Amino acid sequence: xxxxSMPNEAVSVEFYITEECNGCGLCKNxxxxxxxxxxxxxxxxxxxxxxxxxxxxxxxxxxxxxTVDAIRETVKSS
Ligand code: SF4
Numbered sequence: 001x002x003x004x005s006m007p008n009e010a011v012s013v014e015f016y017i018t019e020e021c022n023g024c025g026l027c028k029n030x031x032x033x034x035x036x037x038x039x040x041x042x043x044x045x046x047x048x049x050x051x052x053x054x055x056x057x058x059x060x061x062x063x064x065x066x067t068v069d070a071i072r073e074t075v076k077s078s
Contacts, residue, residue, distance in 0.1 A: 005035055013047050013050075013056060013061050013074065013075060014073070014074060014075075014076045015049065015073050016046065016072055016074065017045060017046060017071055017072075018071075019043070020068040020070040021042075021044055021068065021070040022042060023042035023044060024067070026066060026067070027065065029064075029065075031058045031061070033047065033048075034048065034058070034062070035047065035062070048064070059071070
């Protein structure tokens, strides 16, 4: 069977937040289910990874509004 279909991108990429995060909260405005922070910290963390294509695009939208480029995407290691 030829490999003509695209791999499920949602399971092939993962996101992370770098230490450049300044806690502005813009990402949580875009994707509130994916970002959270603790009161005493000035940085956000991801609550979970995307599980479908829509969620990948949502996290990319969040990354696009991050003014310090702290939301990064990488290929998930198998
Ligand atoms: S938008 Fe960027 S800098 Fe702002 S809280 Fe989210 S990750 Fe941190």
